[in-house]
Amino acid sequence: MFENLSDRLGQTLKRLRGQGRLTEDNIKDTLREVRMALLEADVALPVVKALIDRVRERAVGQEVLKSLTPGQALVKVVHQELVATMGEANEGLNLNVQPPAVILMAGLQGSGKTTSTGKLARWLSEKQKKSVLVVSCDIYRPAAIKQLETVAGEVGAQFFPSSTDQDPVDIATGAIDQARRQFIDVVIIDTAGRLHIDADMMEEIRRLHEAVNPVETLFVVDSMTGQDAANTARAFHDALPLTGVVLTKTDGDARGGAALSIRHITGKPIKFLGVGEKTTALEPFHPERVASRILGMGDVLSLVEEAEQKVDREKVEQLATKLKKGKGFDLADFRDQLQQMMSMGGLAGLMDKLPMGDLPKGVQGHMDDRELVRMVAIINSMTPQERRRPDAIKGSRKRRIANGSGTQVQDVNKLLKQFTQMQKMMKKMSKGGMAKMLRGMKGKLPQGLPF
Template structure:
């Protein structure tokens, strides 16, 4: 997300660094570039106008600190304004009510509403330690009911059954009654979606809202629709008292216009981002962290949180003990580290959180991808247990056999062994930790020998 905007803004920021001081004249070109970058990112025109006016006021006004260089002052003004238009701070779900707390999900068909219900269920169970019941009130699509039942099983949420011949309000109230009897903390209600907003849809969802009195009414919207996402959210908000927005499919959105427009247009906070297809691909929305990503400064805090959640602590402890005993780091351990990286969402999910990514040439970014990781793992899988434990025995004939078994070339086997040797040297420099400490201290290594931090 924001790839195009980040690249464009990075160029503008570099141009500003050499300025002696900031005046209206010398930031005119920079502001023009920022305006074009925002418009190309499909940010709403009124939002762009206000953004530019505010940045101009902050950059050349009294808010510029003496301790900053002019370039830094301009970057700070852009950063502050990005945070401001996106909502200043993360707004959590308000679940401090007598259980069960009801969360109602609304949105158009195809926005990813049902999968978001499952992702949110997992998020609540793992991060907030809540018991969750999910129910589908989409009586128009039997497949939606079945889909939610399947997803609920995958994330460990309780599923309340419903049928297409029932009234949505009856389904929801029965689910709520069941949750009370079973002392369930949160009920998430998946409502019917339509291809467009219509009176019947709004009437039904208003009836549901009145019957359930949810503590949270979240609007789920596809970020790839850009400005339309913000306009659709506003139309829903005019009819329904929304409490927040969930932006889905942000991993496929290179522009990011929806994230920068929704708060300003609707007045409602973005609470979550859907960042992939897996049921754990949901992130709480932190405006300050997103602003940092947009400006190419990374998001190390989210990266460390992600590492702590994803890394197998038992595996990390085993590796730590192994290194402390003086036993070498072998290809079995290397494969385990690759798998840990993929558990964190793969390279694509990590790239925009790494500082300095905006300054990398596109060609270098393209070389680093999840296919490379999977290819490396396939090569290691083609080795015998003895070869993984003693990589030094892998010579000519063994390399040819491994390459044939993994569907790769001998050169790729050589490249992997070279990368492994580099990793082995790093691991010798410290005796504790696995991937987590490696990321913090050695800054990690990507395929191709590139050091991203």
């Protein structure tokens, strides 16, 4: 997400960072570039105008021109105004009510409501430790009811059955009654969608909303529709008392205009981002972290949180103990590192969250997760002894390993070269080289680290 916008803004603001002096003229030129970048990212025109006006007002004042590092000060102002545009801070779900808390999912057909219902059920279960019941009120599409039943099974949520001959209000109230009897914490109601906004659809969902009185009414919208996403959100906001937005398919959206427009246009916060097809691919929306990613500053906090959730601590501790005892880093350890990386979203997912300001343009686009899969396959084709002693892998062994993994001998050679480089780095880290490496990166890491 935001690749195009990040490239344009990154190049524009990078030219300013090192300048010792800014003038009103070069600030004006920079803001023109920022404006064009935002418009090309399909950010709504009123949002662009308001953001640029606020940045200009601060940029030509004491805060930037009188700063010792005016270039960096202007970048900071742009960052702060992006955060303000998207909503300052993450706004969580309001579940502090007598159970069951009812969440109503609204949106157009194809926006990802049913999938998002399943993802949200999983997130509530795993992160908030809530019991969840899901129900479909889409009486027009039997496939939607069946899809939600399947998704509920995948995420471990209870499913309340419904059929096409029932009234949506009766379905929803029946689900809530069952949840109350079974002491379930949260009920998520998946509503019917349409291909476009129409009066009948709005009347039905208003009737449903009035009957169930949800604590959260979330509008689910496809981020790839750009400005249309913000305009559709406004139409739903006029019809329903929305409490927040779930922005879906953000992993396929290179522009990011919807994320920057929705809060300004509707006044409602983005609460979650759908970042992939898997039921785990739902992230709380943090404006500050997203703004940092847009400006190429990375998102170290999200990376740390993801590592805490997905990295196998036992394996990490075993490797650390092994290195401390002076035992070498072998190919089995290398495979574990590759698999941990894949569990955290692969190369592209990691690079998206790391500070990438100094990487050559286009490098991120060449990050291909298929390479990780190929490398793991090559290591899996080796014998345990070969993994322990890579030096023993010569000509005939390389051919056998290549054949077994469906690769070429040059792929095996490339892997062994990458392993050697990793082995050297691990050796340095085991001898205190980690502190030196981090000191070299200090300018790109959060302040306050102890070195």
